[in-house]
Amino acid sequence: xxxxxxxxxxxxxxxxxxxxxxxxxxxxxxxxxxxxxxxxxxxxxxxxxxxxxxxxxxxxxxxxxxxxxxxxxxxxxxxxxxxxxxxxxxxxxxxxxxxxxxxxxxxxxxxxxxxxxxxxxxxxxxxxxxxxxxxxxxxxxxxxxxxxxxxxxxxxxxxxxxxxxxxxxxxxxxxxxxxxxxxxxxxxxxxxxxxxxxxxxxxxxxxxxxxxxxxxxxxxxxxxxxxxxxxxxxxxxxxxxxxxxxxxxxxxxxxxxxxxxxxxxxxxxxxxxxxxxxxxxxxxxxxxxxxxxxxxxxxxxxxxxxxxxxxxxxxxxxxxxxxxxxxxxxxxxxxxxxxxxxxxxxxxxxxxxxxxxxxx
Amino acid sequence: xxxxxxxxxxxxxxxxxxxxxxxxxxxxxxxxxxxxxxxxxxxxxxxxxxxxxxxxxxxxxxxxxxxxxxxxxxxxxxxxxxxxxxxxxxxxxxxxxxxxxxxxxxxxxxxxxxxxxxxxxxxxxxxxxxxxxxxxxxxxxxxxxxxxxxxxxxxxxxxxxxxxxxxxxxxxxxxxxxxxxxxxxxxxxxxxxxxxxxxxxxxxxxxxxxxxxxxxxxxxxxxxxxxxxxxxxxxxxxxxxxxxxxxxxxxxxxxxxxxxxxxxxxxxxxxxxxxxxxxxxxxxxxxxxxxxxxxxxxxxxxxxxxxxxxxxxxxxxxxxxxxxxxxxxxx
Numbered sequence: 246x247x248x249x250x251x252x253x254x255x256x257x258x259x260x261x262x263x264x265x266x267x268x269x270x271x272x273x274x275x276x277x278x279x280x281x282x283x284x285x286x287x288x289x290x291x292x293x294x295x296x297x298x299x300x301x302x303x304x305x306x307x308x309x310x311x312x313x314x315x316x317x318x319x320x321x322x323x324x325x326x327x328x329x330x331x332x333x334x335x336x337x338x339x340x341x342x343x344x345x346x347x348x349x350x351x352x353x354x355x356x357x358x359x360x361x362x363x364x365x366x367x368x369x370x371x372x373x374x375x376x377x378x379x380x381x382x383x384x385x386x387x388x389x390x391x392x393x394x395x396x397x398x399x400x401x402x403x404x405x406x407x408x409x410x411x412x413x414x415x416x417x418x419x420x421x422x423x424x425x426x427x428x429x430x431x432x433x434x435x436x437x438x439x440x441x442x443x444x445x446x447x448x449x450x451x452x453x454x455x456x457x458x459x460x461x462x463x464x465x466x467x468x469x470x471x472x473x474x475x476x477x478x479x480x481x482x483x484x485x486x487x488x489x490x491x492x493x494x495x496x497x498x499x500x501x502x503x504x505x506x507x508x509x510x511x512x513x514x515x516x517x518x519x520x521x522x523x524x525x526x527x528x529x530x531x532x533x534x535x536x537x538x539x540x541x542x543x544x545x546x547x548x549x550x551x552x553x554x555x556x557x558x559x560x561x562x563x564x565x566x567x568x569x570x571x572x573x574x575x576x577x578x579x580x581x582x583x584x585x586x587x588x589x590x591x592x593x594x595x596x597x598x599x600x601x602x603x604x605x
Numbered sequence: 606x607x608x609x610x611x612x613x614x615x616x617x618x619x620x621x622x623x624x625x626x627x628x629x630x631x632x633x634x635x636x637x638x639x640x641x642x643x644x645x646x647x648x649x650x651x652x653x654x655x656x657x658x659x660x661x662x663x664x665x666x667x668x669x670x671x672x673x674x675x676x677x678x679x680x681x682x683x684x685x686x687x688x689x690x691x692x693x694x695x696x697x698x699x700x701x702x703x704x705x706x707x708x709x710x711x712x713x714x715x716x717x718x719x720x721x722x723x724x725x726x727x728x729x730x731x732x733x734x735x736x737x738x739x740x741x742x743x744x745x746x747x748x749x750x751x752x753x754x755x756x757x758x759x760x761x762x763x764x765x766x767x768x769x770x771x772x773x774x775x776x777x778x779x780x781x782x783x784x785x786x787x788x789x790x791x792x793x794x795x796x797x798x799x800x801x802x803x804x805x806x807x808x809x810x811x812x813x814x815x816x817x818x819x820x821x822x823x824x825x826x827x828x829x830x831x832x833x834x835x836x837x838x839x840x841x842x843x844x845x846x847x848x849x850x851x852x853x854x855x856x857x858x859x860x861x862x863x864x865x866x867x868x869x870x871x872x873x874x875x876x877x878x879x880x881x882x883x884x885x886x887x888x889x890x891x892x893x894x895x896x897x898x899x900x901x902x903x904x905x906x907x908x909x910x911x912x913x914x915x916x917x918x919x920x921x922x923x924x925x926x927x928x929x930x931x932x933x934x935x936x
Contacts, residue, residue, distance in 0.1 A: 327684075359715045368683070369715050373707045379673045380708070383680020383688075390636075390662050390686075397680075409700070413673030420668060576714045577753050579721070579776040582805070582852035585752075 250450040250462040252494055255469040258523050260531025264470075271469060273538050279468045280529045282316045284544075285551045286336035287526060289345065292555050293352060297503040301563070302353045306333045310466075310498040310516075313525030314430045316340050317471025318398065318493075321479055325366065327384045327397035329377040332370040333430075333497075334400040343367055345558035350565060356572065357565070375405040378414035378427065385418065385425035385482070396424040396482040398475075404435025406449055415490065419456040424482035426475060427490045430465060436501040437510035453490040465493030466525040496523070570596065611797040618788040620762035620795050621651045621727070624769035625689065627799050629659050632687060635773060636663040638674045639691030639727075648693055649729060649788060675701035675726065679708050682722040687773060695730035695782065696742035709778045710753030725772045729785040730758075731823040731873055732905075732920055735913040736785075742910055743822070743874040748780045749851040749883065755804055756850040758782040760825035762793040764848055767802030775804060782850075784823035791826070807854035809861075813841030816930055817861040819884050820871040821847040824921060828871050831926040840934060850880050858884060859891035866897035867933040871921050876904040898936035901929040 255264045255271070262268050290309050297305040308315065315337035322328065322341055330338050335348045342365045351358025351370065359369035366384075371377030381399035388395045405411050406429065418425050429449050433440045446452065453460030459481070463470045471493055478489035498516045500507045507513060521527070533539040574581060574589035581589070615623065629635050636659075637652055643666035646653035656664040667674040671692060678688035692698045698705075709722045732741035748756050757772055757779055759765040765783070772779035810825070811832055820828045825846050832842035843861045847853060862868050868888060870881040881902045888900060903921045911919050 356715055356717050360717055360719045368720070369712075373703060376676065376703060376708060379676025379704070380680040380683075382673070383677030383682075384684045385680070386677060387681045387684030387686055391684075410672055410676060410704075413668070413670040414676065416668055417670055417673045417677060421665075572717070573714075576717050578713070578755075579718075583855065584852055 246451045247447045250448045250460070250492070253461060253463040253470050253474070254467050255473065256467050256528055256532060258528050260528045260533075260535050267469065267473065270473075271532070273536070276529055276532055277543075279316060279320070279472070280526065280533075281547050282320065282340050283312045283468065283526050283529065284547060285554070286312050286315065286339055288548065288551045289339065289555050290336065292559070293349070294499070294503060296559065297352075302349060304502050304504050305352050306502045307499045308333050308336050308497060310519065310524070311430055311432060311495045312336060313468035314465040314471055314493040314495050317468040318428050318475045318491075321472050321475035322398060323395065323479075324364075325395045326479070327366045327368070327381065327388075327395065329368045329381040329384070329397065329399045330370050331377065331400050331402065332372055333402070335370065337400060338367055341365070341367065345554065346561040346565070349558055349562040353562060355565070355568065356576070371401075375401055375408035375410040375414075377401070378405070378410050379417070381425050382414050382418045382423050385423035386421055388424055389421070389485075394483040396426065396479050398426045398428050398479075400428050400430065402435060403429065403431040403433060403440050403449060404438065404443055405429075406452060407443055415453070415456045415458065415488070418488040419458045422485065422487035424485070425488045426478040426482060427488060428475065429490065429492045431492050431494050432497045433494075434497070434501070434511065436505065439511070449492040450490060458488050458490060460490035460492065462492045462494065465495030466523050467528070468525055612794040613797060614792050615762055615795050616789045616792055617759070617762045617765045617783070618649055618651055620766040621769060621783065622653060622655070623795065624766040624773070625652065625655060626658070628770055628773045629655065629663065631799065634685060635687045635689065636665065636681070637689050637691065638665045638667050638678060640667060640669055640693050642666060642691050647691060649785065651691065651727070671697060671701040672704050675704040675709070678724045679704065679712065679722055682724050683712070683720045687723050687725075689725045689727060689773065692726060692728040694736075694740045694742075695728040695744060696739040698726070698728055702747070705748070705754065705778070706751055710751050713777065714753065721776055722778050723776045725769070725779045725781055727781045727783060729783045729788070731784050731786050732910055732913070732916045733786045733823060735916070738912055741913070741916065743782075743872075743905070745780075745782055745850050746874060746879050749880055754778045754780055755852065756780045756782065757804055757848065758784070758822040758850055759848055760784060760787055760822050760846055761791060762795050764802050764808070766795055767800050768804065768848065770799060771801040771804050774801065779804070782822065786823040787826065802848070805849045805852045805854055807845050807847045807849070807857040809843070809857065810846050811842055811844035813843045813865070815841045815865055816867040816869060816933055817843045817845065817865045818869045818871060818926070818930070819845045819847065819858060819861075821850065822873065824871045824873055827921065827923055828926060831923045831930065834923070834927060835930055840930060842930070853880075853883060853887065855887045855891060858887050862888050862892045863895040866895050867936075868900045869903060869926065869929045869933060870900060871903045871926055873905050873920060875907050876902060877907050879904055898933040901933050903929045
């Protein structure tokens with residue numbers, strides 16, 4: 246099966262274009278634009294880990310190493326498309342237009358973090374594994390019924406493909422030809438369980454055969470193959486040709502979340518080697534160097550811009566009004582039930598009333 | 606000027622079809638998903654004729670995939686639709702438990718009202734129709750325990766239509782439990798066109814001063830028989846059909862038990878963790894000093910719903926209800 250699903254690449258680890266048909270499309274502009282996005286989310290991810298260490302946010306799920314998969318796929322979307330991310334896909338959500346402040350609020354235990362900016366169709370991060378896949382199918386079915394040309398993208402990891410919701414989602418989407426892209430980031434570990442213990446198949450892409458939907462396996466650290474293949478899948482969806490499964494093979498350098506230690510379940514030398522050899526940002530730097538376009542000043546400038554943006558978002562997150570206890574009661578139903586009203590009144594009376602809490 | 610409202614004498618299942626038809630005609634965003642609901646019209650014929658009338662985009666035969674199509678219903682909801690999901694039997698809803706518990710019920714809270722799930726999940730429930738194994742569960746308490754979903758359970762054609770329309774118009778998820786034992790056993794005059802029965806309101810079926818009997822769904826006809834028999838023996842029962850199990854109508858319970866001081870709660874589901882215990886809590890909180898006898902519960906036993914060869918032993922019977930009434934009367 247592995248030979249039926251080769252790992253496709255446009256730019257290899259040395260920054261060489263290995264698919265000649267894309268040679269003209271890989272211009273200085275596109276490389277610099279993609280590099281900027283990769284850097285933005287990498288800097289954010291590192292900063293978030295450090296915020297967690299300092300106790301300024303809660304448990305955090307880092308994605309360092311997976312930036313190309315997230316940036317390439319998110320940039321392929323049209324503004325009115327739907328995004329159904331997991332808890333590790335806030336890089337993609339950010340690139341697609343989510344608010345950085347709200348992403349930080351989410352990691353700091355606030356419901357406000359699940360609210361996308363006005364007009365952005367981004368679902369809250371899926372926490373129970375694979376459950377967001379049927380949601381994406383439903384939203385896509387809605388677009389099909391409306392006769393629009395919008396599509397949906399569902400993100401999920403390798404472990405998610407063992408869940409029923411993955412299979413139910415792919416099967417249903419295939420039957421109804423839903424305009425949806427199933428975007429898998431195969432980082433080869435589900436917390437501590439390596440892919441060989443997760444599945445007996447050598448690829449995730451081959452699972453699409455069972456549903457008779459097209460699939461492709463690609464180098465998830467090559468932002469260009471991710472971008473162009475996602476674009477292709479979205480085009481199929483928009484033309485009414487139904488769903489596609491994309492397997493982006495990648496690697497997370499760090500822990501599953503800030504609450505675990507990866508050295509307990511794998512040799513981190515592998516991660517260190519990958520940082521040098523297959524890193525999504527380094528290969529773009531290598532391309533720039535090969536082409537004589539690498540400018541230290543430009544890199545420093547975009548780094549400083551990104552850091553400024555991140556610091557601003559952190560300041561906004563930290564200046565955000567304290568959690569209002571009334572909120573936990575007020576958003577369960579459109580109109581709270583008498584039970585919820587009673588519990589709210591009694592609790593607020595006990596703690597000295599809502600007035601003592603800072604309102605937004 | 607008086608305008609006569611046209612009515613039809615129909616069964617509970619026909620009232621369900623009528624409600625679906627009424628709302629599909631009114632709102633183009635209402636659509637149906639479920640197994641065998643299209644050409645077959647549903648295993649109980651609840652969706653009979655709707656595929657022909659509204660087409661495949663709005664009456665969607667799904668794969669056998671409860672988690673998948675309940676999940677898809679959530680995706681449709683956030684995209685502006687009002688999905689009505691048919692779960693073939695309540696006993697088959699469990700694969701969708703996760704989607705209901707972790708998403709449908711929480712999305713409004715998680716997003717502070719940005720995304721909502723105005724979905725209705727219809728599910729026939731209950732024993733007493735000699736159905737195969739697992740087709741007879743009444744596990745409403747699993748859902749009343751979930752914050753973020755309303756649980757409705759009518760026992761008559763009029764209420765079924767009015768409550769289903771109210772559920773479809775509700776902007777939050779509703780589990781709509783249909784007592785299959787009552788599907789075709791009762792006929793009633795039901796108005797044509799649109800009307801609603803308020804969710805969260807019980808109904809007094811019989812007025813009496815001696816003992817309150819609080820029940821719902823498929824137990825209603827059995828309770829009424831027992832009450833009739835007790836009336837002949839000189840005991841007047843105040844019979845309440847709760848109709849909604851979350852949020853429960855505490856006023857109708859308090860009014861009744863404060864009047865009678867004696868209560869029997871009857872439900873088909875297992876005793877432990879059953880909704881009857883929530884009724885008990887309401888009596889305790891609202892009417893403790895009015896009680897003349899400990900409250901009796903007549904329920905299904907704490908055993909899995911047995912094969913139909915045993916179901917008459919499992920289900921609360923007229924004899925068990927009468928026994929409980931006598932017990933609270935003689936305390």
